[in-house]
Amino acid sequence: MDKKLLGIFAFIVLIILLAGCQEEPEEEATPDEAKAEETSQAEARAQQYIELWNNQGFSKMYGSFLNQGSKDVYGSQSFVAWQEEIYEQLGVSDVNVTYTPPEEAVDYTTDMPADFDIHVEMETMSGPIEFDQTLTLLYETHQEMEDWFVEWNPTYILPRLEMGDEVEVRLTEPKRGELVDRNDKPIAVNSDAMMVGVVPQNFDTPEQKEKLARALEIDVSEIEAAMNKSWVQPHYFVPIKQVPSSDQLTLDRVFAVPGTKQEPSAFREYPYGEALAHLSGYIGPITGEQLEKLEDQGYGPNDMIGRQGLERALEDRLRGKPGMQVIAHKAAAGAEPITLYENEAGEGEVIKLTIDAELQKSIFESMAGEPGASAAVDPETGETLALVSSPSYNPNEFVKGITGSRYQELNDAKNKPLYNRFAASYSPGSAIKPVTAAIGLETGAIDPEEGVNIEGKRWQLNGSWGGFHITRLHDDVENPVDLHKALVYSDNIYFAQKGLDIGREDMIEGFKDFGFTEDIPFVLNLQPSQITNNGSLGSDGQTADTAYGQGQMLVNILHLAAMYEPLLNGGTMYEASIFLEEDEPTVWKENLVSDDHAELLQTAMRSAITDGYAKSANIGEVAIAGKTGTAELKMRTGDAGKEHGYFVGYDSENPDAIIAMMIEGIEDESNGSDYVAGKVAGVLKAHKE
Structure with a gap:
């Protein structure tokens, strides 16, 4: 073959090979595929904008998503700052904007707006605001970037809002809910009152101030402080103190002072006063610290808020939702303002408690101002019938703000009336012995038929205890001493020995089965009961001491009352409920004691009254059963030699209330804890009547 022809042939083959190695050109997208790409791009931009909206990312929404026309008309100040200001005014805590794609595909093309139906919902200080809107996107070129951008206007903030509108939010304070007892008796209620005040131009002599101070039982300095506030003008009404309308005697005294004035006002009243104060608590003026935390929930500087007790614990349920009116004041001269949104205030709940207010009052009065605590529970349901701290204070004094001098007086009082004793825990002494007995019976460490020979008033296991002895009050109990006698005559030595028989581990587990070391399930914070400071029993001496409620054992009074429930109801201890609305009692602990063992303990607790040393509870009208206890305070500084007296009792014929x-x-009472038993007996007698 000719060399020239051979070269041409080789060149042709090379061209063919190179052509075979090249990638095939992409096929052009069909019109339908191009539309699908545009559709997904428009939806993706809408969804990205909605996500930023839900997170209130207004700056990024403006910078990356707003179309040029919207930016030119409204600017960053209106879009970002205005929305943030309005959201703050409304107390917006949550924004939820949703978009549901249409069931059938929509053709979005770059030469037409892309519309998306959205639903806007936001949680505000007075409840949710929600509305429907259409989110419109336009396809534009921004700095050589082509994409979809939002065409925005103020109706995206609130319907009918226009540029230049000044938004005002008016709040209506809700009617506060009330607390009533199981029989609908008022515990914390709204009532009428008169705000007593003065008009300075008519009230300017020392004599007037002194007379008004006496009538209101306040200091003259408090009147002068009110009159010297910066906003006061000579013709203004200056409020001094709120007086319930029912206190006509005080109002008559005030009316007799020239220059005074009275204006109707709402009043939070606590009809049972001191008897229920630590439980009900009270409302008072909101503090600066509280306002800082709660301002976005609609609280203002002049609002009242729950400050103690159930008023504080149930604030959300009692307060209700404030009403809100959102008004747009138009920029144009003479234009009428329009209401953009309005809802009525939602009243707080009326909460019915398990408390028997008359029983509570009876217990409080029986304690006669002596320092102590008491609780009453229903053994079949765990309902809290009473929860008392003594001495106490009048919660009505706190409603409009107690004076500094009066608060200091209460704070410095000898027996600390502001201190809530039912929330604390104390050494229970022999009142815990029925629980120890139940633990011993269930573990088999105590045989109720077996007696123990005990001689004298003092005992120790062996010489290793040094100078530490277990002592008992009565050494004239006939031997042998069995469980029945030990409970009737409250024999510390018997229970110390049986505590050692139970053993450290079983003792700890047994008390834990009765709720020791656990948080007490209750609406208010109560100090848990403890076995020892570190939860373990480090020696035989500590084990023996703990078995009869001494050592480092501490018990809350409500928990103590609850621990007697399984001894009466078949072995169950309920969570302490306080809301009557709860349908079924909630079991806290169960299978704590058998029926046979419970019957033994009930018999012994009745004999403790008829044959033992709780003679003050042995009254004819009620067949009372129960257990006394005397706790010797040895550990705390300044408490040496002091004793606390206990009695836990119930009507054995109708055990509808256990009172601890x-x-x-x-320590100065000649009959010791029998003194307390007499008080409980009087309450149970009145309760039966």
Whole structure:
């Protein structure tokens, strides 16, 4: 072959090979595929914008998503700052904007707006605001970037809002809910009152101030402080103190003072006063610290808020939702303002408690101002019938703000009336012995038929205890001493020995089965009961001491009352409920004691009254059963030699209420804890009637 022809042939083959190695050109997208790409791009931009909206990312929404026309008309100040300001005014805590794609595909093309139906919902200080809107996107070129951008206007903030509108939010304070007892007796209620005040131009002599101070039982300095506030003008009404309308005597005294004035006002009233104060708590003026935390929930500087007790614990349920009116004031001269949104205030709940207010009052009065605590529970349901701290204070004094001098007086009072004793825990002494007995019976460490020979008033296991002895009050109990006698005559030595028989581990587990070391399930914070400071029993001496409620054992009074429930109801201890609305009692602990063992303990607790040393509870009208206790305070500085007296009792023929009571400092009482038993007996008698 000719060399020239051979070269041409080789060149042709090379061209063919190179052509075979090249990638095939992409096929052009069909019109339908191009539309699908545009559709997904428009939806993706809408979804990205909605996500930023839900997170209130206004700056990024403006910078990356707003179309040029919207930016030119409204600017960053209106879009970002205005929305943030309005959201703050409304107390917006949550924004939820949703978009549901249409069931059938929509053709979005770059030469037409892309519309998306959205639903806007936001949680505000007075409840949710929601509305429907259309989110419109336009396809534009921004700095050589082509994409979809939002065409925005102020109706995206609130319907009918226009540029230049000044938004005002008016709040209506809700009617506060009330607390009533199981029989609908008022515990914390709204009532009428008169705000007593003065008009300075008519009230300017020392004599007037002194007379008004006496009538209101306040200091003249408090009147002068009110009159010297910066906003006061000579013709203004200056409020001094709120007086319930029912206190006509005080109002008559005030009316007799020239220059005074009275204006109707709402009043939070606590009809049972001191008897229920630590439980009900009270409302008072909101503090600066509280306002800082709660301002976005619609609280203002002049609002009242729950400050103690159930008023504080149930604030959300009692307060209700404030009403809100959102008004747009138009920029144009003479234009009428329009209401953009309005809802009525939602009243707080009326909460019905398990408390029997008359029983509570009876217990409080029986304690006669002596320092102590008491609780009453229904053994079949765990309902809290009473929860008392003594001495106490009048919660009505706190409603409009107690004076500094009066608060200091209460704070410095000898027996600390502001201190809530039912929330604390104390050494229970012999009142815990029925629980120890139940633990011993269930573990088999105590045989109720077996007696123990005990001689004298003092005992120790062996010489290793040094000078530490277990002592008992009565050494005239006939031997042998069995469980029945030990409970009737409250024999510390018997229970110390049986505590050692139970053993450290079983003792700890047994008390834990009764709720020791656990948080007490209750609406208010109560100090848990403890076995020892570190939860373990480090020696035989500590084990023996703990078995009869001494050592480092501490018990809350409500928990103590609850621990007697399984001894009466078949072995169950309920969570302490306080809301009557709860349908079924909630079991806290179960299978704590068998029926046979419970019957033994019930018999012994009745004999403790008829044959033992709780003679003050042995009254003819009620067949009372129960257990006394005397706790010797040895550990705390300044408490050496002091004793707290206990009695836990119930009507053995109709055990619808277990009452546990503790009185501090009974060491000077000749009959010791029997003194407390007499108080409980009087309450149970009145309760039966």
